[in-house]
Amino acid sequence: MANPFNFFGGFKLTFLHIGRPSVTSSYPKEKRPKQPRQHGRHVLNRYEDGMEKCIGCELCAGVCPANCIYVRGLDNPMDHPVSPGERYGYIYEINYLRCIHCDLCVEACPTEAITESKMFEFSFTNRSDAIYTKAELVVDDMGEPKRLPWEDWRAGESAMTGGWMRATAPAGNAEYEGITQWSGDLGVGVRAAEGGQSENRDDAATGSKQLRDAFTSHLEPEDVPLNRRGIAGVITKLEASKVGHLVRKVRA
């Protein structure tokens, strides 16, 4: 026999929801925080001295399941080389009408030249705009992605990029967790390693802010992070600390 007073549970729940913030975001006006490994529009990175990272090896083009990348390599000019080493990407084109943002190119790249930013809101209006060339893809002298008129860049979307590159760099081996295995980027320096299963990750440096932090009011009570629980959270934290027995005594 069900508890007849449960009948009013639905009324209580819906009424309490009036005061809670809405889950819907006013999208074009404001964007939700993006996931740290978001697959967005590509950028071609440069070393901290300004040299391009791409060596024109065409591995990205080879691995691309959508056949959207076209690369031609060329020997570096002796007097002013574009990239360190023998060859550089002479032509680099991505057709965004075909790209599926799988990031296999990012995994394949041996020099971390191609990574993805977090910006996916780019609505070009003709086919030629859909083909991004080196002029659009290579980062500028500050290390920032070039911003095209039809792209909707917001603050933070060009920061903390390359999450998928950093996530896949240790080849899934947990022993490499927290160890950087990539070169520095122009304007950014060496990007911090993303944490894995262990708790010693630096969320601020890697941009791994959890989405659920933004929606605490819609979580079950036990899932709410401690620092969002107010006084109850402080008490729980204190109970777990060294003076916990004192706190428990006071509460009792």
Add this chain to the structure above:
Amino acid sequence: MSHLILAAGDPLYVFGVNLAVFIIAALKVLVAFGALMGCVTLMIWFERKVISDMQSRIGPNRWGPFGLLQTLADGIKLFFKEDLIPAQADRFTFKLAPYLALIPALITFSIVPVGGTVTVAHHTFLLQVADPPIGILLLLAMSGLSVYGVILAGWSSGSKYPLISSVRASAQMISYEAALGMTVVTVVLATGSLSTHDIVTSQAHGVWHWNLIRLGIVPFVLFLISITAELNRPPFDVVEAESELVGGFHTEYSSIRFALFFLAEFMNTITMSAVMVTLFFGGPAGYVPNIPHIQWVFPILWFLGKTTLFCFAYVWFRAALPRFRYDQLMDLGWKRLIPLSLAWMLLVAGFIISPAWGFALAALSLVASTFLTRAFDIGLNREAGPDSVLPTVGERPLPPYILRKLTDGDDQ
């Protein structure tokens, strides 16, 4: 003589009907109509906004401050849409039905007392469009009529979902009209008058005189449930159940006719909230501070506040309660609401005569309800009886043709 009958209700007609009286009466109609239309647009906005709050959404926020003009925008949009009439439709009835849905909603509001009395240019009149001696019977008549809009719309569409919807509407109407009528009779018994003005004035002396308290809470709850069913609002919206009947009776409607149905539905919601306030919550009764010249405003504010509360309650029902299954709807109407409202009506009638009668009828109701419960029980468990051809509910065996299939491998 006729003006004496009229004067029994509204003091406006005490000195007969002349031009000024006619103008005031016409103005009352106009103001009521305009205010109701304005309230409907607000109500649609209110419902959408509150339910989106309850579902953690934002709701309309594009047109005007807080999306207040959204209804207007929707109205304009619908007005300019193509008006389709299905080939199978009965054209005349199809065009007529939206108005049949709308007009009862408008008329019902005319008997609702919005405030006390006002004196303008030596003419004292009630703040209600009309106070006919039949009063609250008009409510029952109009709620009976309003279902014609739904039935005829469904029938004339020449399509099966609307037809199912209209059949459901008529069945639902019959089931809940009885309980509705009997709770209204309870109120009328306590008041001794059918006039809505008298019903309100009899409750004017404080909260303890409100019919809500005076009659016990039960008639109010019964009225609330059955009026929600009459309105076809959730959780009784089997008539326009989107998940079952596409849109129900208005599936085939488009353009301004479609808008008229929604206008009628929301107007009914407001009107029924107002009627509920009139019958059980003292209408405009409430604390009036002693401020000269604007004292007549406070009853109106009380009335509006109480009505808004019920408008909110309807939205709340919609957010909190899932739709009834059709058989559950019928069960609730026939097996619970009607016997209960009947018993309570007898109880109230008995106690009005004398306590002895009251207790006698209470005992009678208890005995009757025992028999009724037993009867329902037998009806429910009939298929479990020893000489029944139907299988037992608990250990229902497989149907014979499947049993044969499993045992013989012969699908005879």
